Amino acid sequence: MLTVDHVSLTYPDGQDVLTVLKDVTFEVPSGLTAVVGPSGTGKSTLLRVIAGLQIADQGTVCVGEYCIDSSKHDAGTAQSIYVPQDFQLVPFLSAAENLQLAAEMRGRNVNDPEILLKIVGLQGLAKRVPEELSGGQQQRLALARALTVQARVLLPDEPTGSLDSETSQGIAALLREIAHSDQRCVIVATHDSALVDVADSVLSIQSGKVQKIR
Numbered sequence: 034m035l036t037v038d039h040v041s042l043t044y045p046d047g048q049d050v051l052t053v054l055k056d057v058t059f060e061v062p063s064g065l066t067a068v069v070g071p072s073g074t075g076k077s078t079l080l081r082v083i084a085g086l087q088i089a090d091q092g093t094v095c096v097g098e099y100c101i102d103s104s105k106h107d108a109g110t111a112q113s114i115y116v117p118q119d120f121q122l123v124p125f126l127s128a129a130e131n132l133q134l135a136a137e138m139r140g141r142n143v144n145d146p147e148i149l150l151k152i153v154g155l156q157g158l159a160k161r162v163p164e165e166l167s168g169g170q171q172q173r174l175a176l177a178r179a180l181t182v183q184a185r186v187l188l189p190d191e192p193t194g195s196l197d198s199e200t201s202q203g204i205a206a207l208l209r210e211i212a213h214s215d216q217r218c219v220i221v222a223t224h225d226s227a228l229v230d231v232a233d234s235v236l237s238i239q240s241g242k243v244q245k246i247r
């Protein structure tokens with residue numbers, strides 16, 4: 034479903050450059066995929082390139098027939114949604130309003146926020162603002178927000194990074210369900226074995242190279 038073709042990316046690093054992705058090519062089918070690797074190896078960068086939030090120096094990212102071609106510097110065809118580590122929920126809006134805002138920003142509408150909130154296990158919490166939700170509940174809301182736009186590819190960045198192990202297992206199960214219920218591609222950057230254990234496939238990133246290890 035997702036293809037990453039000959040993608041390279043460098044960051045400026047003083048007088049030098051830091052190569053984070055080095056001619057990376059791989060395919061990801063639908064299901065849950067974990068991207069693992071030591072801190073600072075480029076997991077978040079890879080997810081952001083797939084989402085079209087960062088344009089690679091070269092290469093192409095395609096979701097089905099929709100492609101981002103780095104040579105054209107155009108992310109207008111991005112079909113993926115990045116879910117940031119810190120959720121970036123709007124603090125003064127309720128859970129339902131956070132969903133509505135995200136949908137409106139993509140020219141959509143959420144007819145019944147309760148349906149989405151139920152999918153992520155937040156039924157009855159539509160009126161709460163983010164600070165009235167636990168960390169795990171905020172992560173669930175961030176995932177529901179990503180579902181408002183019906184993207185084929187979801188990219189949660191360390192979705193269990195700040196959660197206890199029981200809550201992490203719940204999020205891992207939810208991500209698997211989201212991936213499988215609608216043949217989506219859910220790609221998570223993670224250090225968490227709870228997520229790696231339930232992933233359908235695992236990619237490892239190290240020294241700029243991405244390798245499929247499961």
Ligand SMILES: Nc1ncnc2c1ncn2[C@@H]1O[C@H](COP(=O)(O)OP(=O)(O)OP(=O)(O)O)[C@@H](O)[C@H]1O
Pocket residue numbers: 044045051053070071072073074075076077078079222
């Ligand atoms: N905007 C930037 N400018 C320069 N260097 C950057 C920038 N963003 C990230 N980097 C560097 O690129 C490398 C990869 O960063 P990235 O955040 O993708 O790693 P990561 O594997 O997700 O790390 P972690 O597991 O700690 O979240 C790191 O060395 C980081 O310092």
